[in-house]
Amino acid sequence: MDNKDKVYVKFKDYNFHKALFKMEIVKNMEDYEIRDDDVFIVTYPKSGTIWTQQILSLIYFEDHRNRTENIPTMDRVPSLEYNIHNLDFANMPSPRIFTSHLPYYLVPKGLKDKKAKILYVYRNPKDVLISCFHFSNLMVILPSSNSIEKFMQNFLNGNMIGSCWFDHIKGWYEHRHDFNIMFISYEDMKKDLRSSVLKICSFLEKELSEEDVDAVVRQATFQNMKSDPLANYKYIIKHELGTRNDEGSFLRKGAVGDWKHHLTVDQSERFDKIFDMNMKNIPLKFIWNINEE
Ligand code: A3P
Numbered sequence: 001m002d003n004k005d006k007v008y009v010k011f012k013d014y015n016f017h018k019a020l021f022k023m024e025i026v027k028n029m030e031d032y033e034i035r036d037d038d039v040f041i042v043t044y045p046k047s048g049t050i051w052t053q054q055i056l057s058l059i060y061f062e063d064h065r066n067r068t069e070n071i072p073t074m075d076r077v078p079s080l081e082y083n084i085h086n087l088d089f090a091n092m093p094s095p096r097i098f099t100s101h102l103p104y105y106l107v108p109k110g111l112k113d114k115k116a117k118i119l120y121v122y123r124n125p126k127d128v129l130i131s132c133f134h135f136s137n138l139m140v141i142l143p144s145s146n147s148i149e150k151f152m153q154n155f156l157n158g159n160m161i162g163s164c165w166f167d168h169i170k171g172w173y174e175h176r177h178d179f180n181i182m183f184i185s186y187e188d189m190k191k192d193l194r195s196s197v198l199k200i201c202s203f204l205e206k207e208l209s210e211e212d213v214d215a216v217v218r219q220a221t222f223q224n225m226k227s228d229p230l231a232n233y234k235y236i237i238k239h240e241l242g243t244r245n246d247e248g249s250f251l252r253k254g255a256v257g258d259w260k261h262h263l264t265v266d267q268s269e270r271f272d273k274i275f276d277m278n279m280k281n282i283p284l285k286f287i288w289n290i291n292e293e
Contacts, residue, residue, distance in 0.1 A: 034110030126259035
């Protein structure tokens with residue numbers, strides 16, 4: 001990324017979005033007061049964040065599940081570090097559910113009491129890369145690019161909002177014993193959403209009836225979220241953040257293995273080498289294609 005294109009600001013070695021960054025929030029983050037029943041979704045960008053926001057919102061809020069309230073997911077499950085709508089977190093009723101892209105070392109220290117729960121959602125990084133590429137071309141506040149090669153270099157070098165994908169996942173994984181954390185993959189959610197919802201409910205100690213689980217799964221499918229204005233962020237990305245065209249959406253393809261349509265064999269092999277080098281001690285399972293077991 002050229003200097004003129006730099007849309008991030010570095011704070012403690014992590015790249016925040018310059019336009020959304022608020023120093024007063026981030027510099028006090030470590031001391032931010034946590035409640036025992038707080039829940040955090042943690043992701044690297046483009047790994048299924050709004051999907052998981054929708055799932056947790058449906059699990060926790062009956063009114064959301066029954067569609068008797070009209071609150072956008074972003075306001076039910078707001079971003080901890082980018083409080084775009086300036087919500088009053090301190091006065092939000094419990095349980096509060098947040099989302100965050102922060103690395104393990106920047107989150108509130110209170111999370112180390114291991115009471116509040118963290119759901120870490122990860123996705124195979126070639127699909128993350130491609131999703132980021134399209135999203136960057138869609139959003140006015142992100143740099144557009146017509147070169148996957150350059151974009152891949154920036155991704156692999158961590159010249160991105162969210163910094164380096166490898167550092168993010170490795171940091172959280174290697175420090176997992178410091179937190180009350182569960183890892184789940186985007187691809188597992190995609191392969192079997194119902195089982196994933198049940199696994200998430202079990203971690204969150206939330207018991208739902210069969211019908212309620214069905215309602216969560218139904219409203220969290222790609223097609224249903226894509227057409228649901230409360231879930232798809234259409235208004236926010238178009239009118240609050242700004243898009244370069246009218247067709248683009250937060251819910252783009254929602255596929256596993258879309259990277260195959262974008263990366264050349266050579267790019268994919270170079271990516272694999274760097275992945276293998278970085279991830280050799282991380283036993284998390286990655287699914288790169290939809291038919292893979
Ligand atoms: P694609 O660009 O590959 O389609 P995030 O919310 O972290 O920014 O991630 C966005 C990615 O998650 C997008 O990926 C989006 O389509 C996908 N996504 C969002 N909701 C989904 C759902 N219900 N099912 C599958 N994928 C979903």
